[in-house]
Amino acid sequence: MLESLGYALAYTGVGLVMLYAGFLALDLLTPGKLSHRIWRDHSMNAAVVLSAGTLGLGGIVFTAIWTNAESGFGDALWWTIVFGLVGVALQAVAFVLLDLVTPGKLGDMVTERAFAPGTLVVAASQLAVSLIVIASIA
Numbered sequence: 477m478l479e480s481l482g483y484a485l486a487y488t489g490v491g492l493v494m495l496y497a498g499f500l501a502l503d504l505l506t507p508g509k510l511s512h513r514i515w516r517d518h519s520m521n522a523a524v525v526l527s528a529g530t531l532g533l534g535g536i537v538f539t540a541i542w543t544n545a546e547s548g549f550g551d552a553l554w555w556t557i558v559f560g561l562v563g564v565a566l567q568a569v570a571f572v573l574l575d576l577v578t579p580g581k582l583g584d585m586v587t588e589r590a591f592a593p594g595t596l597v598v599a600a601s602q603l604a605v606s607l608i609v610i611a612s613i614a
Contacts, residue, residue: 532606
């Protein structure tokens with residue numbers, strides 16, 4: 477039982493680090509401090525995009541743990557880190573690529589306070605990239 481608790485703590489720690497890495501990546505891609513845009517400025521756009529990215533990365537971490545658990549704790553933890561970082565990187569790449577093919581600056585739109593429909597496209601792209609990574613793991 478204590479061994480399982482240790483695994484849970486280790487996986488949760490890695491998962492939280494991956495979620496934080498995703499937050500930092502999005503923060504770098506948007507103007508200003510993302511946390512201020514959401515909690516102080518009440519930007520629904522930023523909250524929607526961050527939520528989609530977080531859910532997607534959570535799915536990646538879950539799938540990496542679930543599919544690699546039988547390979548042993550060390551291997552499974554390693555693959556969780558690898559796939560988590562791949563997910564963060566590919567979400568960032570998708571954001572940049574979407575920014576290149578859409579008018580204006582995506583980072584500016586995402587941090588506006590007034591709702592912008594393009595935010596849903598960005599959120600969907602974050603989830604779609606995560607689903608692709610999840611499919612590659614499974």
